[in-house]
Amino acid sequence: xxxxxxxxxxxxxxxxxxxxxxxxxxxxxxxxxxxxxxxxxxxxxxxxxxxxxxxxxxxxxxxxxxxxxxxxxxxxxxxxxxxxxxxxxxxxxxxxxxxxxxxxxxxxxxxxx
Amino acid sequence: xxxxxxxxxxxxxxxxxxxxxxxxxxxxxxxxxxxxxxxxxxxxxxxxxxxxxxxxxxxxxxxxxxxxxxxxxxxxxxxxxxxxxxxxxxxxxxxxxxxxxxxxxxxxxxxxx
Numbered sequence: 360x361x362x363x364x365x366x367x368x369x370x371x372x373x374x375x376x377x378x379x380x381x382x383x384x385x386x387x388x389x390x391x392x393x394x395x396x397x398x399x400x401x402x403x404x405x406x407x408x409x410x411x412x413x414x415x416x417x418x419x420x421x422x423x424x425x426x427x428x429x430x431x432x433x434x435x436x437x438x439x440x441x442x443x444x445x446x447x448x449x450x451x452x453x454x455x456x457x458x459x460x461x462x463x464x465x466x467x468x469x470x471x472x
Numbered sequence: 473x474x475x476x477x478x479x480x481x482x483x484x485x486x487x488x489x490x491x492x493x494x495x496x497x498x499x500x501x502x503x504x505x506x507x508x509x510x511x512x513x514x515x516x517x518x519x520x521x522x523x524x525x526x527x528x529x530x531x532x533x534x535x536x537x538x539x540x541x542x543x544x545x546x547x548x549x550x551x552x553x554x555x556x557x558x559x560x561x562x563x564x565x566x567x568x569x570x571x572x573x574x575x576x577x578x579x580x581x582x583x584x585x
Contacts, residue, residue: 393573401476401562401576402515447515459505459528460574462515 497565
């Protein structure tokens, strides 16, 4: 059965720290891996990764995918209290399953001042 | 460009009743996916509609159904509500073709008493 596993499930850091969130997957017919940030309501899109080894970067956030080892990491440098949220990793498959995302459990990040 | 909108935002129903939730995708997006989010199960895929046709379906009972209209708006219906149906229901839209991310709406918080 296809699955996406995130670790850690929760994390507490202080402002200025750097954090690394992990996402591993066992999915047939992999198409893409996506990262979302969910604060109080809807998840907001962060990154989509389709190729191994190519880092995607947006400000203090960056992410990379390893399709051989079947995992991705999301890095946040110089964390701020506004980074406190649930970070969701999801995998999309090819073919008839395009459009259907399989989500991990999420990592709850709390950044303390 | 306006985002994904969902109505209503909050609902309280009693067991045995039925409910209909609505989702309006981003203009130009033709694919709409529905997800259920609960603290215990995380985000789980319900179904996806594209051009008024259900293209994918998750592992939910037949009480959960949906449809899509010619303007890409989608509705989700849950009949014979159970306490366990209490959840945040999210819809996401995307423009099919290539690698495209899904954009989520704010969700409908359904409470079944």
